[in-house]
Amino acid sequence: MATLGKKLFILSVRMGRGLWHRGIVSSSNPVQSAVEPLEKLQESSSDAITEQMAKSLKYPDFFKVAELFTVEDLFNARVHLGHREGSLNDHMSQFIFGSRLSHLIFDLDQTATLLREALNFTAHIAFRGGIILFVGRIPQHQVMIENTAKECGEYAHTRYWQGGVLTNSTIQFGSVIRLPDLIIFLHTMNNVIYEHTAIRDAAKMLIPTVGIVDTNCNPNLITYPVPGNDDSAASISLFCNLFKAAILRGKEKRKELLGVH
Amino acid sequence: MASIRCWNSTTPEPSSKPLTSVPASDTIKHEGSGNQLIKVSKAMKAYQEKAQALDALMFEKTTEYEIGRRHLANMMGEDPETFTDEDIDTAIEYLFPSGLFEPRARPLMKHPTEVFARKKVAEFDETGRPFHVLFYTGLPNYYQVLHDLSEKVRELDSFSDRMMQYNIHKDPERTLNVGGTEWVKKEQLEDILLEKLKDKQYEFFVRSMNRLLDHPFSYRVEEFIMKFRKHVQISVIHKEIPKLMFTAEGTPYMAAVGRRKTSTASVTVYGRGSGKISINGEDLLYFKYIQDREQVLFPLQFSGLLGKVDVVADVDGGGFSGQSGAIRYAISMAVRSFVDEQMMEKMRLAGLLTRDPRRHERKKPGWKGARAKYTWKKR
Numbered sequence: 358m359a360t361l362g363k364k365l366f367i368l369s370v371r372m373g374r375g376l377w378h379r380g381i382v383s384s385s386n387p388v389q390s391a392v393e394p395l396e397k398l399q400e401s402s403s404d405a406i407t408e409q410m411a412k413s414l415k416y417p418d419f420f421k422v423a424e425l426f427t428v429e430d431l432f433n434a435r436v437h438l439g440h441r442e443g444s445l446n447d448h449m450s451q452f453i454f455g456s457r458l459s460h461l462i463f464d465l466d467q468t469a470t471l472l473r474e475a476l477n478f479t480a481h482i483a484f485r486g487g488i489i490l491f492v493g494r495i496p497q498h499q500v501m502i503e504n505t506a507k508e509c510g511e512y513a514h515t516r517y518w519q520g521g522v523l524t525n526s527t528i529q530f531g532s533v534i535r536l537p538d539l540i541i542f543l544h545t546m547n548n549v550i551y552e553h554t555a556i557r558d559a560a561k562m563l564i565p566t567v568g569i570v571d572t573n574c575n576p577n578l579i580t581y582p583v584p585g586n587d588d589s590a591a592s593i594s595l596f597c598n599l600f601k602a603a604i605l606r607g608k609e610k611r612k613e614l615l616g617v618h
Numbered sequence: 619m620a621s622i623r624c625w626n627s628t629t630p631e632p633s634s635k636p637l638t639s640v641p642a643s644d645t646i647k648h649e650g651s652g653n654q655l656i657k658v659s660k661a662m663k664a665y666q667e668k669a670q671a672l673d674a675l676m677f678e679k680t681t682e683y684e685i686g687r688r689h690l691a692n693m694m695g696e697d698p699e700t701f702t703d704e705d706i707d708t709a710i711e712y713l714f715p716s717g718l719f720e721p722r723a724r725p726l727m728k729h730p731t732e733v734f735a736r737k738k739v740a741e742f743d744e745t746g747r748p749f750h751v752l753f754y755t756g757l758p759n760y761y762q763v764l765h766d767l768s769e770k771v772r773e774l775d776s777f778s779d780r781m782m783q784y785n786i787h788k789d790p791e792r793t794l795n796v797g798g799t800e801w802v803k804k805e806q807l808e809d810i811l812l813e814k815l816k817d818k819q820y821e822f823f824v825r826s827m828n829r830l831l832d833h834p835f836s837y838r839v840e841e842f843i844m845k846f847r848k849h850v851q852i853s854v855i856h857k858e859i860p861k862l863m864f865t866a867e868g869t870p871y872m873a874a875v876g877r878r879k880t881s882t883a884s885v886t887v888y889g890r891g892s893g894k895i896s897i898n899g900e901d902l903l904y905f906k907y908i909q910d911r912e913q914v915l916f917p918l919q920f921s922g923l924l925g926k927v928d929v930v931a932d933v934d935g936g937g938f939s940g941q942s943g944a945i946r947y948a949i950s951m952a953v954r955s956f957v958d959e960q961m962m963e964k965m966r967l968a969g970l971l972t973r974d975p976r977r978h979e980r981k982k983p984g985w986k987g988a989r990a991k992y993t994w995k996k997r
Contacts, residue, residue, distance in 0.1 A: 486745070486747075488746075488747060488748075490754055499768070500765060500768045500769065500772070503751065503752070503765055506751055507751045511751075512748065512751055512752070512753060512754055513751055513752060514752070514754045514755050516752075516755045516757075516761050519755075519756050522754060522756065529756060530741075530756070532661045532664075532665075533657040533658060533660070533661045534658065534661075534742065534746065534748070535658050535742065535745075535746030535747070537754065
């Protein structure tokens with residue numbers, strides 16, 4: 358059910374409408390109703406910028422994010438290494454290639470496909486000037502994640518998550534603020550064995566999420582899960598660099614095509 | 619807009635008019651985004667108006683302050699150009715004498731920057747994008763400091779690794795000197811960061827900074843550390859110690875007066891002596907009890923002058939305990955002139971230089987003594 362919903366989601370994205378239609382899409386012809394509004398939109402505004410934005414959605418890989426990595430790069434960064442069999446989350450079993458001496462191994466072909474989708478989505482968000490928030494709660498990688506965010510001009514939150522950041526932002530920050538348009542989880546788990554609160558809150562606030570999910574993580578509420586190792590510095594470093602590259606590509610195109618910095 | 623819209627509706631979105639303050643191309647069109655961006659621009663506008671109002675207020679107050687300062691200078695007959703803030707304080711004290719006890723209730727005239735608290739500048743631009751990387755944490759400045767701290771520790775670790783390669787160890791002379799300073803208090807840190815902190819967050823900050831400070835190469839990040847250290851006020855008010863006087867023969871001596879309970883002792887300590895003690899013409903056996911004799915000898919023994927100085931004491935009033943205490947205090951005060959600063963500090967810590975203020979407390983009627991009450995009976 359989750360995969361079907363995601364496929365419809367991707368389809369609706371490709372039709373250029375309902376970038377924000379998350380969750381369960383009704384089965385009563387969502388695709389067809391998606392076509393009409395796009396044409397209407399094109400008729401109503403002959404703005405070159407809007408045209409460009411619509412055009413960008415017609416390509417499966419507008420920013421050529423597939424060039425950013427190979428499966429060998431993933432292997433060298435030890436992305437395929439999971440935890441032991443005992444801690445496997447049932448929802449992750451679909452992404453597992455197998456296990457060796459009770460250590461689980463990810464299927465890097467699946468990881469590569471999902472990672473390309475995630476990078477593509479990230480680049481599109483950056484292209485449209487969206488706010489991207491990097492989240493990760495493991496102290497060893499805190500500084501790396503914050504630096505990644507700084508280098509691509511986006512935002513990071515690797516500290517204690519105050520409850521109302523997304524759901525009660527007006528009171529939390531003292532004024533009306535713009536919430537992130539995408540949240541990228543380098544770690545979906547908190548320090549302890551619990552999931553990061555932001556996963557649930559982002560789903561509540563209809564903010565799409567990209568997340569690196571390890572064998573002990575739950576990918577359910579994450580829009581673009583990327584199965585892979587989240588414990589090695591090498592793999593986290595690789596993911597940080599990939600997301601940074603995708604964002605910078607999106608921003609480059611933004612400057613080039615939309616003329617906005 | 620007549621149809622009921624919800625997050626999963628599949629009805630087409632009506633074309634929204636472009637916002638005047640925000641370019642249409644800059645927005646991501648989705649349900650409710652238009653409203654949110656209008657709100658954000660309004661918030662930004664409101665901030666700008668507030669900032670302008672604050673600037674205008676500060677300008678007005680500063681000009682008033684300057685005019686006031688010139689008036690005060692003229693009133694006091696001083697040169698307006700060189701009239702400092704301290705001069706203003708003295709002038710106000712003179713012209714507006716206040717009998718109020720609380721210092722904060724007395725009239726004062728300070729520069730507007732000291733009176734009006736600093737506030738944080740706008741945290742996001744007109745498109746709603748925050749300026750600071752860590753804005754969404756809620757405490758961007760505090761976490762930025764922690765981030766910088768982490769980076770510095772890594773820097774120093776990699777530096778020390780490189781030094782180990784070349785077999786260069788820590789130079790003991792190049793140590794960061796933080797003597798006479800301490801970490802800023804929680805309130806001061808809040809003023810620096812313009813953010814309210816919890817106690818735990820402050821404690822974590824201090825622990826982390828101590829870790830940086832303890833690094834053998836911490837002198838390389840002195841500037842960063844010193845930002846969060848403030849100088850400690852010296853607790854002891856340095857009284858002027860009288861200089862040694864000399865007799866006709868050239869022996870140095872110092873005289874002092876000491877009091878305890880109702881006894882007064884006037885003592886002269888002569889240098890280049892052999893440890894002779896004279897109290898009211900008699901020697902140390904003037905005091906019948908060993909405790910009193912020890913009290914007299916203690917300052918000399920503590921400062922190491924036991925067999926090196928002569929003491930001549932005249933004491934009157936009180937009993938043996940009061941008299942011995944008075945002589946001890948007087949000797950301690952006299953010995954200050956013979957001894958260096960370090961020993962004097964040690965004497966102060968030992969309690970030799972404190973005048974014992976205790977006096978006899980009167981008995982109260984209905985009480986057995988000064989404090990003791992008669993046996994309490996329930997019925």
